Amino acid sequence: MTVTQRRAGRPRDESVSEAISEAVLGLLAEVGIRGMSVDAVAARAGVSKASIYRRWSSKEDLVIDVIGGLVSRVEVSSTGEIRADLLLVLGRFGAFLSELKAGLIFPRLVGEVHCGSDLGRHYAESVILPRRALLAGLIADARERGELRRDLDVEIAVDMLTGPVILRNLMGAFRAADPAADEKLVDALLEGWRA
Amino acid sequence: MTVTQRRAGRPRDESVSEAISEAVLGLLAEVGIRGMSVDAVAARAGVSKASIYRRWSSKEDLVIDVIGGLVSRVEVSSTGEIRADLLLVLGRFGAFLSELKAGLIFPRLVGEVHCGSDLGRHYAESVILPRRALLAGLIADARERGELRRDLDVEIAVDMLTGPVILRNLMGAFRAADPAADEKLVDALLEGWRA
Amino acid sequence: MTVTQRRAGRPRDESVSEAISEAVLGLLAEVGIRGMSVDAVAARAGVSKASIYRRWSSKEDLVIDVIGGLVSRVEVSSTGEIRADLLLVLGRFGAFLSELKAGLIFPRLVGEVHCGSDLGRHYAESVILPRRALLAGLIADARERGELRRDLDVEIAVDMLTGPVILRNLMGAFRAADPAADEKLVDALLEGWRA
Amino acid sequence: MTVTQRRAGRPRDESVSEAISEAVLGLLAEVGIRGMSVDAVAARAGVSKASIYRRWSSKEDLVIDVIGGLVSRVEVSSTGEIRADLLLVLGRFGAFLSELKAGLIFPRLVGEVHCGSDLGRHYAESVILPRRALLAGLIADARERGELRRDLDVEIAVDMLTGPVILRNLMGAFRAADPAADEKLVDALLEGWRA
DNA sequence: ACGTAAGCGAGACGGTACGTCCCGTCTTCCA
């Protein structure tokens, strides 16, 4: 029973937050992250800089949060057949990475995740690990059902599934797109994973 | 007969160039591209800013060039047996990523590669793609020899090999290390790739 | 029979006004007018900014009013002998300047007085001039009584008395204290003022 | 033999310093110290803010220094007659205080002098004390010559001369000017000081 | 041998953005 703890004082004006997000997205599209100044955001949003810095501690923080703010919930209902499950998950994951928002934020955060900064840790724990756990659950279930080999290392299996997808996404600018890539990947993997 | 067109005046001091490169690499690893200022590079190298801008036209240019110089030659002599070849390459790749310099710099550059900036493009083309090509060659050769299935998609196979390794490296701070990971990976993959 | 027109609603909390005044005096002495922010006053008084601005229209107004309230009533009963009168007044004046509050605030206000800002004008009129008038009265009376020369310029005489005392106070940090200074001053002056 | 020690690097552009001073004086006259922003100074001087802050650590510092930068040298040649000497010195001192520059800076620094801050100490030592010493010399000489009483306390005598003048200057906005004030003061004082 | 063209360290310069602080007002809830 969580009563929304009302903070004292005048509450944040939600329309201000929205105007800021809107302005950030607009400027990001028009002039890019380098060309976007906080003053410009404030001006475009019709808002004071103080109101921006009251909500985000830095421009970096602002951009990351605004872009990543719309990450869709993840859920899967297993079909009971591992191939279909994996294709569904990879499909969603690919869509997630291709989305403007998530697709832009993830690569920016890789460095943070790697070096284990607070920001990186937060992102890893709230975004990455849950998705990995979900996938791990699907694979473990299939192994339990006897669909996959007993000795399959789930953690490594998750790497084998997501690693290539992420890599393909990161290198997107330098590769020809292959619409069947997910299918090829899953099939090649299952070939080795089947019991 | 002047082969090298000698310019008038005092020649560039090579030790200055080296000090700059060294400073850039150090700072890149310590504070990342965004946190690295040209003044800091100059101070750390014991060099004047003018000497930097005499050699490179901008900070971007400087970083691109220095990173490019970092790339050690990659070569492999196939053993004729694909499993051994792959383990060797992955081992070297892992070592490369674990190396202080490259290992810290790579994650910082992921964002650049993804968004296709000049820097990212350069890094991709001079560092990443050659390594991929090498691996692709090994796999294609093995396929030619009949070790691997005729219908194996080489490009995807490279993703399947390198993606998990990179991912494991990036998530290092949040994962237990598994010394046998490479072997597990290669064996699981070959299970599905063998003819 | 309502003598004092009672306003509707909850009456002002007098303790709030006092807390504000107290906070202003403290901050004024510690950090000066420029270093004193309204937010700091509110925080120190444990009061909301709104409660401050409900009572005073601006920071300037607040300081003026609080300083004005600081002025204790000044009164002297002449002994009928000018030397004793002057020593008494100077003694009180010196004590006033040495008092923590007034002594620290006065030097901070000198600039305001000089440039004739609203604050300075108010301070001059409500604090300085009444004290001068008092002293002038004493001197004029003594002249009337025949103790002092007929042609003594009272205004200048007041300067001659208070100027050195103020100066001595201001330069306090750079001077050795002289406990007999008041006496020496008065005696030297009277030497020239006597009829 | 002081060789002007040439500092390394590009020397400060004197015209920049002058442009800044000029702009400050202009803006000070037009909009006052409160209405003068550092950005406005930079814009008016055609100079970057960095160039201002390279020279002065704050707006306060800038204003004080610019205004006080033109304090004329003090020197006196005794006439051998104390009354003439004192009138001359007081005349110059009054002119000094009435000057735009010094007249505005002194009252602003009184607070600093009083609380003994670095700035105050510096001002006291470089501006105030030398002038006091000069005056003290004149008085001591006259005492030596027998013009003034043996037992005259020089330090207090200096206070008696300068205190009233300073006070009169500070209260200028609230007083009628008296052109003969200096003469009246000196005569009244000498009445008591003469041997 | 000596002048000259260029390299060099130091650091000033204009410009632009950043993130902080303060003022005076406004908005919420509670007493």
Next chain:
DNA sequence: TGGAAGACGGGACGTACCGTCTCGCTTACGT
């Protein structure tokens, strides 16, 4: 209605960085 808390727009402050420039000095080369 008063009061505490605190958000809001506006605007100044002082800092950091970039890429350019200007000093006085040093180092080679070519005549």
